[in-house]
Amino acid sequence: MRNLMALLSGLLFGAGLALSGMMNPARVRGFLDIAGDWDPTLAFVMGGAVLVMALAWALQRRMHRPLACEDFALPGTRLIDARLIGGAALFGLGWGLGGLCPGPAIASLVFHPLSAGVFVVAMLAGMLAFRLVDTRRG
C-alpha cells in the first residue's frame, strides 16, 4: 500500500510540474530574473503547493500514525548551521545556472534525454562526491 501511495505521489508531482510550467528551464530562470522581465509564475506554483501542504500538515498533527506505515519518518532537526546555508546557496547557484531543480530534471528525462540526462548524471556525481568526502554520513 505504501508503495502504491509513493507512486501516486510521484505521478501527481510529475503532473503538477508539467502543468505548472516548471519543466521549462527558461520559465524558472524568468522567475529568478528579477532585474529583467520577471515571470512570477513560480510564486503561484509554490503558493498553491504550500497552501495544500499546510492543510496536510494540519491533518498530520491530528494523526497518531500515517495511513500506510507504522510511524511518521519526518526530519526533527531544527539546527540552522553552515551546512544548511552553504548547501542551499550552492543549490541556488545550480538552479540559476541551469533553470533546473532535481524534480523537473528527472521528469524531463523522457522528453529531453540528452540535456536532462547530462544534468541528472552530473547531479548524481555531485551527490556521490559529497558522500565520499562527508564525514557525517546519514
Add this chain to the structure above:
Amino acid sequence: MFDWFMQTFPDAQPLHGLAGGVLIGLAGAVMLLGPGRIAGISGMTARVAGLSGGAPWPLAALFLAGLPAGALAVATLIGGIPAQFPPSLVLLAVAGLVTGVGTRLGSGCTSGHGVCGLSRLSPRSIVATLTFIATGMVTVALVNALGGGI
C-alpha cells in the same frame, strides 16, 4: 486585477502555475499522510542511487518513476510541454554537479524545503528556501550581465 497582472507580466501563467502547484501540494500530502514521509526529490534520488539512507528503496524508486510518468500523462493531455533548455551541455553538467553537492549538504531542494518544509513553517526550510532563491537570483543576474544567452 487579473488584466492588470497579465499586462504587467505578459509571460506569466498564473492559473497553470496555481493548478500545477495544487497538484504538487497533493503529491506532498499523499506522501506525508500515506507512507508518513517528506516528498523530497533530492533525498529520494540519493536514496535510490544508494547514496543515503532513508525511505525503503522500492518506495523511493516508485516515487521517482512517477515523476516522468505523471509529466508524460499531462503532456499527452495538453499536447506537449514547452521547454527551452540552456544549449550548453557543459553548463548543464556544472549546474547538475553543484545541485547534487548543494542538495546533499543542505538536506533538500525545492520540494523538500520549498514545499514540504515551508508549509510546515520549519525554520530550517524557511532559511534554506530564502537562501537558494537569493543565490539563484544572483546567479541569473550575473549570467545575464556576463552576456546571458547560455
